[in-house]
Amino acid sequence: MIVELGHFALVLALFVALAQSVLPLVGAAREHAGLMGFARAAALAQLLLLVVAMGALMEAYVVSDFSVLNVVQNSASTKPLLYKVAGLWSNHEGSMLLWVFVLALVGGALAVQGMIGVGFLLFILLTSNPFLRALPVPPEGRGLNPVLQDPGLAFHPPFLYLGYVGFSVAFSFAVAALIEGRVDAAWARWVRPWSLASWCALTVGIALGSYWSYYTLGWGGWWFWDPVENASLMPWILGTALIHSSIVVEKRDTMKAWTVLLAILTFSLSLIGTFLVRSGVLSSVHAFATDPRRGVFILGLLAAAIGGSLTLYALRAPSLRGGGLFAPVSREGALVLNNLLLSCACGTVLVGTLYPLFLDAVGGPKISVGFPFFNETFVPLMVPLLVALGPGAMLAWKRGDLPGVLQRLWAAFALAALVGLGAFWATHGGPILAVLGLALAAWMVGGVLAELAERLRLFRLPLAASWGRARQLPRAAWGMSLAHFGLALTVAGIAASPFEHETIALIRPGGTAELAGYTLEFTSLVRRQTPDHLIDDATIVVRRGNEQVAVMHPQRRLFPQLQQTTSETAIRTNGLVDLYIALGDPDPSGAWTLRAYEKPLVSWIWLGALVMAAGGVVSLSDRRWRVGLSARRRRA
Amino acid sequence: MKRWLALLPLAAFCGLALYFALSLRPGHDPEVLPSAMIDKPMPDFALPALEGEGTLASAGLRGRVTVVNFFASWCVPCRVEHPMLMTLAREKGVAIIGIAYKDAPAAARKLLADAGDPYAATGQDREGRVAIDFGVYGVPETYVIDRAGRIRRRYVGPLTPETVARDLLPLLHQLGGPEAASGGAAP
Numbered sequence: 096m097i098v099e100l101g102h103f104a105l106v107l108a109l110f111v112a113l114a115q116s117v118l119p120l121v122g123a124a125r126e127h128a129g130l131m132g133f134a135r136a137a138a139l140a141q142l143l144l145l146v147v148a149m150g151a152l153m154e155a156y157v158v159s160d161f162s163v164l165n166v167v168q169n170s171a172s173t174k175p176l177l178y179k180v181a182g183l184w185s186n187h188e189g190s191m192l193l194w195v196f197v198l199a200l201v202g203g204a205l206a207v208q209g210m211i212g213v214g215f216l217l218f219i220l221l222t223s224n225p226f227l228r229a230l231p232v233p234p235e236g237r238g239l240n241p242v243l244q245d246p247g248l249a250f251h252p253p254f255l256y257l258g259y260v261g262f263s264v265a266f267s268f269a270v271a272a273l274i275e276g277r278v279d280a281a282w283a284r285w286v287r288p289w290s291l292a293s294w295c296a297l298t299v300g301i302a303l304g305s306y307w308s309y310y311t312l313g314w315g316g317w318w319f320w321d322p323v324e325n326a327s328l329m330p331w332i333l334g335t336a337l338i339h340s341s342i343v344v345e346k347r348d349t350m351k352a353w354t355v356l357l358a359i360l361t362f363s364l365s366l367i368g369t370f371l372v373r374s375g376v377l378s379s380v381h382a383f384a385t386d387p388r389r390g391v392f393i394l395g396l397l398a399a400a401i402g403g404s405l406t407l408y409a410l411r412a413p414s415l416r417g418g419g420l421f422a423p424v425s426r427e428g429a430l431v432l433n434n435l436l437l438s439c440a441c442g443t444v445l446v447g448t449l450y451p452l453f454l455d456a457v458g459g460p461k462i463s464v465g466f467p468f469f470n471e472t473f474v475p476l477m478v479p480l481l482v483a484l485g486p487g488a489m490l491a492w493k494r495g496d497l498p499g500v501l502q503r504l505w506a507a508f509a510l511a512a513l514v515g516l517g518a519f520w521a522t523h524g525g526p527i528l529a530v531l532g533l534a535l536a537a538w539m540v541g542g543v544l545a546e547l548a549e550r551l552r553l554f555r556l557p558l559a560a561s562w563g564r565a566r567q568l569p570r571a572a573w574g575m576s577l578a579h580f581g582l583a584l585t586v587a588g589i590a591a592s593p594f595e596h597e598t599i600a601l602i603r604p605g606g607t608a609e610l611a612g613y614t615l616e617f618t619s620l621v622r623r624q625t626p627d628h629l630i631d632d633a634t635i636v637v638r639r640g641n642e643q644v645a646v647m648h649p650q651r652r653l654f655p656q657l658q659q660t661t662s663e664t665a666i667r668t669n670g671l672v673d674l675y676i677a678l679g680d681p682d683p684s685g686a687w688t689l690r691a692y693e694k695p696l697v698s699w700i701w702l703g704a705l706v707m708a709a710g711g712v713v714s715l716s717d718r719r720w721r722v723g724l725s726a727r728r729r730r731a
Numbered sequence: 732m733k734r735w736l737a738l739l740p741l742a743a744f745c746g747l748a749l750y751f752a753l754s755l756r757p758g759h760d761p762e763v764l765p766s767a768m769i770d771k772p773m774p775d776f777a778l779p780a781l782e783g784e785g786t787l788a789s790a791g792l793r794g795r796v797t798v799v800n801f802f803a804s805w806c807v808p809c810r811v812e813h814p815m816l817m818t819l820a821r822e823k824g825v826a827i828i829g830i831a832y833k834d835a836p837a838a839a840r841k842l843l844a845d846a847g848d849p850y851a852a853t854g855q856d857r858e859g860r861v862a863i864d865f866g867v868y869g870v871p872e873t874y875v876i877d878r879a880g881r882i883r884r885r886y887v888g889p890l891t892p893e894t895v896a897r898d899l900l901p902l903l904h905q906l907g908g909p910e911a912a913s914g915g916a917a918p
Contacts, residue, residue: 356740363744394751402748405741412737453750653807660807683805683835 098163101151102226108144108195109216111137115209134206141212142199149196152225156183161236164229165189171238173626181249182239187389188225190252194369195219197253197260201289207267214396222389238627241654241661247307251300255327258297259365262334264289266362269355270404273411278355283345286358288720290341294334295711301327302704313662313677315597315692317700320469325448326368329441333361336437338711339430347419347427347492352412353434359408363401364441369393371448422494429487429495436480443472481535481586484579485542489549503549507541525594532590539583543576574714581706588699596693601686604633611693614638615676620687629653633678633687635665649678649689673697768882773799773874774864778854781831781839787854792876796906798827798899799874800850801867803834804842809871812889816849819895825903829853832862832870875899877906 115137122130155163156179159172169189170182183189195215198208219225265286272278304324309317318324337357343350421427447464485507489500515534519525548554550568551561596611608615616636623630631651637644647665654660664677672695679688768774777788800816802809819825829850831839836855843853856862865874868887875884884902886894 352737360740367747390751394748397751398748401744402741405744409734409738409741413734449747449750655811680807681805683803683833683838 097151097154098160098226098228101148101155102224104144104147104151105192105216105220105226108141108148108199109213109220111140111144112209112212112216115141116206116213117209119206119209134209137209138199145196145199149192152183152189152192153180156180159236161234162228162230162232163225164227165225167229167233167236169236169239171236171627174239174244177246177249178239178244181243184252184256185239185243185248188219188223190256191215191219191223192225193253194256194260197256198263201257201261201264205264205267205271207270208263211263211267211400214400218389218392218396222392241628241652241659242311245307245311247303247310251303251307254296254300254303256300258293258295258300258327258334259330259362259368261289261293261296262330262358262362262365265293265337265358266404269358270407272355273404273407276411276414278344278351278415280345280348283341283354284719286354287338287341287345288715290334290337290358290361291711291715294331294338295708295715297327297331297334298704298708298711301331302701302708305704306701309697310664310666311662313664313679314690315595315675315677315694317697320447320465322448322452323372325444326364326371329444329448330361330364330368332437332441332444333357333364336434336441337361339433339437343427343430347421349419349421349427350431350434352415355412355415356408357434359401359404363397363404366393366397366400419493421492424490424497425495426487426490426492429483429490432483433480433487436476440473440476440480443469443476447472478535481539481582484539484582485545488542488546488575488579504542504545507538507545510541511535511538513537522594529590529593533587536583536587536590539586540580543579543583547576569719570717571714571719574710574712574717576710577713578707578710581703581708581710583703584699584706585703588696588701588703591696591699592694594695595697598689598691600689600691601682602689603684603686606686608689608691610691612639613644613674613693615689615691617687617689627654629655631678633689635676635689637667637674645674647674647676649676651678651680668698670698671696768866769885770881770883773876773880773882774861776854776856776861776864778830778856778861781829781836781843781853781855787828787830787852789880792828793880794878795826796878796903797876798825798903799830799865799876800827801830801832801856801862801865801870801872803832803870804838805834806832806870808889810846812871813846813849815890815892815895817847819890819899820849820851823900826851830861831855832867833857833859875902875906 115134118130118137119134122128122133152163152165154160155166156170157176159166159170159179161167161172165186165188166182169186170179174182184193195212198212198215268282268286268289272282301324304327305317308319309315337354340350340354340357344354419427447468451464485504486497486500489503490497511534514537515530518530518533522530550572551564553561556564598608598610598615600606600608600615602608602617604617604620606617608617614637616638617633618636619634621632621634623632629652631653633649635647635649637647645667647667649665650663652661652663662677662679664675666676667674672693675692675694677690679690681687773789773792775789777786777790779785780787798819802812816827820827827850829852831853834855834857836857839853839855843850854861859867862872865872865882866885871889873886873890874882877883883906884898886899890899
């Protein structure tokens with residue numbers, strides 16, 4: 096009964112969305128205020144209906160109602176509650192429901208939001224309905240894919256979708272602006288908080304996904320340039336460009352057509368990301384739902400949403416005129432450089448992701464594009480961006496003084512040189528690119544600190560006066576510093592990866608292996624049986640000299656019914672260095688493969704991402720968004 | 732802003748959409764890992780049989796449809812695959828040739844004694860030479876050989892019920908049916 100109610104609510108939501116996508120436009124054409132105001136009521140009704148739909152499916156998962164096919168396929172009564180709940184979005188149908196739920200949650204009382212809702216609700220009801228019943232009712236569910244039973248992954252999809260879907264608001268505003276033919280500072284003030292919030296969620300989502308692959312996949316990598324990862328990285332990169340370019344629109348009333356295009360493209364890439372994962376166009380470890388029929392539907396959806404908005408753009412964008420003029424060396428100029436580099440970087444990721452598929456589509460050989468391609472294209476684009484980040488943030492609007500800024504950055508130069516030399520000395524002339532990377536991260540930190548010091552007039556005014564200025568400083572400025580600092584942390588974590596040490600040893604229980612000054616003693620292996628899987632649990636005592644550092648328990652789990660093995664790596668971190676041990680396959684003679692790594696600074700990669708997202712949140716709490724809120728309400 | 736410049740994003744998207752449409756054409760499965768050996772003659776081999784003194788030779792497999800399965804007693808996914816092979820051999824009458832990859836003969840024999848023997852004949856590839864000739868990535872791996880002795884299909888990893896139902900059985904049927912495969916004495 097509850098399930099039928101949910102199903103019914105979903106169908107009803109479709110009709111409300113249909114009304115929302117048509118009536119306000121009719122109202123606008125006839126200048127009928129009642130019809131124009133309908134969008135608000137419709138958005139609210141959609142939210143309520145989707146809360147009912149989501150609640151109904153959630154209830155089915157929580158009480159393990161195996162008369163629902165979706166629950167049978169993705170849950171089991173023995174699962175912990177967290178994975179019962181996460182089971183809902185671990186699969187295609189449920190995650191699409193989460194998608195429209197988030198869409199309703201972020202609201203956006205615009206006709207365009209209604210249209211997006213129509214597209215996705217139709218998609219769910221026609222090709223991916225989570226409310227279908229299973230007959231006869233099986234006694235037990237098939238369980239959740241063991242690889243996905245993980246707290247990191249339980250929260251990864253909701254954050255990712257919050258990011259993807261949040262960008263739909265920027266998209267809708269962009270389309271509305273093209274229809275009205277007006278983009279101004281007020282428009283930028285509506286778009287920016289939405290893009291910023293979406294960007295924060297996407298940052299957290301990507302970081303969670305990356306951390307998950309680091310500790311579950313068992314070979315110590317954290318980013319694989321896998322098409323599905325790239326699908327989430329591309330909207331993130333363009334979203335980053337968008338939150339920067341909308342500052343220019345807001346403050347300087349220029350770069351309008353470009354910012355509108357970025358808003359359209361960022362959401363388009365979110366849609367394409369969904370399409371790539373869901374359609375069967377590409378294969379990947381994560382593409383857990385593939386079905387060409389769905390692919391055709393999503394392709395139609397893409398053609399309507401992206402094709403339609405870009406057609407509108409081609410017609411209307413030439414009439415958007417920018418106001419403010421600026422010199423190449425200026426804050427605007429720096430942000431143009433930022434946008435240029437980020438867009439090119441996004442382009443290289445797109446090419447790298449699609450080229451193998453493209454070759455395959457035209458009947459060429461099967462190839463895969465991996466690290467070498469991205470290292471040679473993506474990284475060279477990122478380096479100038481990161482180098483310019485510090486000085487760019489210190490340039491004045493309209494016309495900046497680059498030599499002056501560089502002079503004021505002497506402390507950052509000094510810090511970078513110190514860190515570079517220190518790293519060079521500490522690693523006995525280790526990999527030069529890694530040393531330079533660390534120096535770059537230090538340069539960025541120096542830039543952030545120098546910019547803050549300048550704003551606070553630190554050491555020029557008495558400390559009390561600086562403190563006063565710090566309290567006066569807008570939250571947005573603190574947010575920027577924090578986000579840039581987070582990026583520096585991430586860069587340091589990535590740059591330090593060549594310093595890692597790796598040992599792959601084939602040892603029997605009782606044997607030892609050496610890793611960068613540590614002795615790993617494989618003391619025992621215990622096999623345990625649980626109701627649905629076998630656990631091989633290794634005990635490894637880590638010593639440095641005669642001192643015991645840690646006892647670690649990497650595991651291997653075999654799920655016989657699902658024909659799957661998973662690896663539970665053991666990770667020990669002190670914030671600076673991670674010790675990472677994964678248990679591999681046994682060989683014919685009874686020896687086990689052990690992969691052990693010592694990874695300096697690796698945890699900073701994700702810590703940096705969290706700091707970046709925190710920067711975004713701080714910036715969102717800025718006073719000017721709260722002041723602008725009432726105006727936005729009126730317009731909506 | 733130039734008009735044609737504003738058209739550029741739309742044009743780029745049209746290209747992309749066209750290409751996506753191409754990728755969605757029916758019968759296109761990006762997950763199939765092709766083998767360089769597909770449609771090439773099966774490599775020649777002559778391996779000592781796992782049981783007894785005989786020899787398992789590629790020449791003896793000509794003229795019938797054969798499924799060649801590389802396995803090992805130390806390989807966990809092979810254990811997972813084993814019941815499927817038993818079903819294929821017992822219920823579907825498929826002739827499966829087993830090749831024990833880098834395995835101690837005693838261990839392999841014990842596996843077949845304990846879990847059942849789905850193989851019509853089993854050879855020992857102790858050095859893994861034959862596996863290299865076939866282009867085996869890792870065990871288990873399964874090949875379908877037609878009557879002319881050509882490799883027609885390769886399955887990497889354990890055979891799943893879906894693969895068997897959707898691909899393997901229809902293929903065997905098309906090549907001459909499991910009956911012909913188990914007939915053994917076809918010309």
